[in-house]
Amino acid sequence: MEGWVRICDTGSLKQGELLEFDQAGKKLMLTRMGQDVYATDRICTHAYADLTGGFVNEGERTVTCPLHLSAFKLADGVPQNPPAETPLKIYKVKIQDNAIYIKID
Template sequence: MTQWLDAAAFNDIEDEDVARFDHEGRTFAIYRIEDNVFASDGLCTHEHVHLADGLVMGHVIECPKHNGRFDVRDGRPLCAPVCEKLRTYPAKVEGGRIFIEV
């Protein structure tokens, strides 16, 4: 069963930035790019580093440890050392809040 989780206030995340969201022992990364929001697992698939500490450039998140990159729209790896896709989740904005579906 899926559910929508209230993850953050839209205005708390700056444009082209990422925020960490923890829920029931899981970590997610919430991205704001222009007026769009995206969500993924919060740990890099390479060495399980928090992606919220990384750098967002356009639709790309760069892992802070080894500079691996993922497309936040679909989780696909874009350069070494990452080779495993990042799991992504539907995200939406309602009433100034960001919700993710897990």
């Protein structure tokens, strides 16, 4: 599992929760929506704001920045509205043996 980093147990991540963590000098977050788990950068691409202080829209599977209210799709990081124009970096996720791993490039 070269390049894969264990982040937490699957039971540690609740539905719709924004779990912040730092890994390899990056500020990242995990989010669970149903059976899907998403890993993205957690700093807004528009202005420096920690997205874990924002809110999740589970129906649209987005996270909204608490500073200027740009929403980002969790699956691909693409901003859904201004002022953000640059997507969030996303990371591959896998679940194995009841643990969540992400691939750090």
